[in-house]
Amino acid sequence: MLFPETISKKLNIPYPVIQAPMFGVSTPEMVAASADAGCLGSLALGDLPAEKCIPLIRKTRSLTEKPFAVNIFVHDIPxxxxxxxxxxxxxxxxxxxxxxxxxxxxxxxxxxxxxVNTYHEQLEAIIDEGCGILSFTFAIPDEESIGRLKEKNMLLIGTSTSVEEALLLEKAGIDLIVVQGIEAGGHRGTFNTENIPQIGGMSLLSQIADHIDVPLMYSGGIYNAKTMQAARALGAEGFQVGSMLLAAQESALxxxxxxxxxxxxxxxxxxxxxxxxxxxxxxxxxxxxxxxxxxxxxxxxxxxxxxxxxxxxxxxxxxxxxxxIWLGQSIHDYSTQSAKNILENLIEEYKQLP
Ligand SMILES: Cc1cc2nc3c(=O)[nH]c(=O)nc-3n(C[C@H](O)[C@H](O)[C@H](O)COP(=O)(O)O)c2cc1C
Structure with a gap:
């Protein structure tokens, strides 16, 4: 089966497959191994203070010359x-x-x-370090921040757990949207609402695809080529995998x-x-x-x-x-191979699909 090209062209990578940012689990080594597989590695910075983000970005850059995303938690501080x-x-x-x-x-x-630090400090460090791709969860950066990031030609990837959130991301000019089904491991990306939407991936992806023109990546429960194929059929042009990589050699678990x-x-x-x-x-x-x-x-x-x-x-x-121990709903044998091998096998399996 052929991979759609929209997202890989935008990200300048061979395959539209993203190693999910997993704060506390993904490492610079995992990001580099994923990049070696032709995917987009994501360096999870969570809510780390800027001075801790900088060495991680530099370490990742020392391990790969390929594009990678940095990922942050965009949150208000009560x-x-x-x-x-x-x-x-x-x-x-x-x-x-x-x-x-x-x-x-x-x-x-x-x-x-x-x-307690704000995402604004992280953004300054990320801009200063010359990062090219920023993904985020928990909210949308404020308008001024988005303006600054766009001025620097950064590609922005947001996370949505409802149609309403996807519409807000589109309106804010976000380049790519990760649709996070309720299956997903780790934190819900839901924007500051008490009652989180609990929409299953199938329903959510299909509905968002009906409403949104921004290219979509699906995240939640992908663990083999068939789950990718299902997401593809429902409107995804790219795939983000998290739990599959939990036991990878490069995982911090x-x-x-x-x-x-x-x-x-x-x-x-x-x-x-x-x-x-x-x-x-x-x-x-x-x-x-x-x-x-x-x-x-x-x-x-x-x-x-x-x-x-x-x-x-x-x-x-x-x-x-x-x-x-954050984990999604697709329970299976967790491979202990390198993230590079795990992702290469997944890609190969996808290519073999009828
Ligand atoms: C251990 C773990 C940590 C995570 N941390 C983050 C994070 O730091 N930032 C983020 O945007 N998403 C985070 N997520 C969510 C993933 O990006 C993704 O949505 C999820 O892993 C997809 O579902 P799956 O685990 O079934 O593949 C995390 C997921 C896991 C399993």
Whole structure:
């Protein structure tokens, strides 16, 4: 089967296949390996401060001369009110106590000790570093930022989880849209709404394709050539794959997290706000079961910052009950080959389709 050309031409890559940005999992090495397979690697910068973004961009550039995307979380920072202070203190105490009861002793940061940065600082660093492709999730950068990025001729890739969001991205002049089905692993890209749309990939992609002229890439549940073919039939001109690469050689997952992938069952996969304050799909564990739906979940990014130290401590102790292992709905054997081999095999399989 032939790959559509629109997106690969725009991105200057052989195949319209994107290695999904996966903050905490994808690495500069994964980006370079994906570029070697003729795909677009994505360097996930999440909400890192600018000074941490710069070395990662430079490292990636030292590993590949091919195009790659940098990816950021575009999010507002809620004002710190008296109510938030109180809630934070309660959540901190609750989580510390629950962790200690389960053998994980950790002091979580006080609200005053958190460093919370805006995407604007990241954008300055990304522009200064001369990056050519920016993808983003959680919202759309403000108009002024988009103007600046366009002035620099940057190609912009946004994420949509509803037709309404796709229309807003199109209106904002975004070059390519990633349609993120509810199947997708990791955070929902949904724009700052409490009740996230939970639209399955098939329905969402087809409806967005009916309304939008911007080229679409599909993301969520792709794990072989047939799933790509289905997305193609529904209007996708490109494909973004995440979970398929979780156990790749270049993944930052630790050995105990990779082991967990081998035993995961279909009913283990849940959407949860408990780690970050935003919905994300991953493997359920003791922490999620206790926290989900409780009063101890703060708005993003405060919950994310609160639980960062918890997750680091759990990783040191190899405790899968207190880490966030994000994963999509297509459970299969996760290849431990290089991302280059995994993507090359996927592309070859697609080409062999009738
Ligand atoms: C571990 C993990 C981390 C993720 N982190 C990000 C991220 O930093 N930025 C982003 O735009 N999407 C992120 N996502 C979502 C992916 O870009 C993509 O939508 C998703 O992986 C597609 O579904 P799949 O996992 O079924 O392939 C993440 C997904 C996973 C599995």
């Amino acid at each position: 004002e710190i009110t008296a109510g938030l202070r109180e809630k934070y203190t309660e959540a901190k105490a609750f989580v510390e106590t629950f962790a200690a009861e389960n053998g994980l002793n950790v002091n979580l940061p006080a609200l005053e000790d958190l460093t 630790l050995p105990f997290e990779r082991e967990r992938l081998k035993t995961v069952q279909e009913n283990d996969i849940v959407l949860t706000k408990s780690f970050s304050g935003r919905y994300a799909r991953g493997i359920s564990n003791r922490y999620i079961r206790k926290l989900e739906g409780s009063d101890y979940i703060l708005p993003y990014p405060y919950q994310n910052k609160l639980t960062g130290a918890l997750r680091n401590a759990a990783r040191l102790q190899q405790d899968a009950d207190f880490v966030s």
